Amino acid sequence: MVEIEKTADKWFGKLETDVTKKISAFVAFFFILIAIGIWAGITVARIYPQHAMIAVLLTAAAGLVAYFSRAFAIAIFVIMLILVFIL
Secondary structure (H helix, E strand, O other): OHHHHHHHHHHHHHHHHHHOOHHHHHHHHHHHHHHHHHHHHHHHHHHHHHHHHHHHHHHHHHHHHHHHOOHHHHHHHHHHHHHHHHH
């Protein structure tokens, strides 16, 4: 295994332990992710209405790639965290 995957497994293992202790925390986290996705979709549709369908398709494609590639999923997760803290 690559070193970053071992580190990510350790982090996600700790995260999983904490989240599974409280199912309500997990559900709240899930709804926050949904809200971020809705906000991004509304923003793209409002500012660039001609690109709204492309945004939906690219998001679905990124989800498929993330499902099969852990490195891609971790990179996108880190980028999303950075964006959340910046915005």
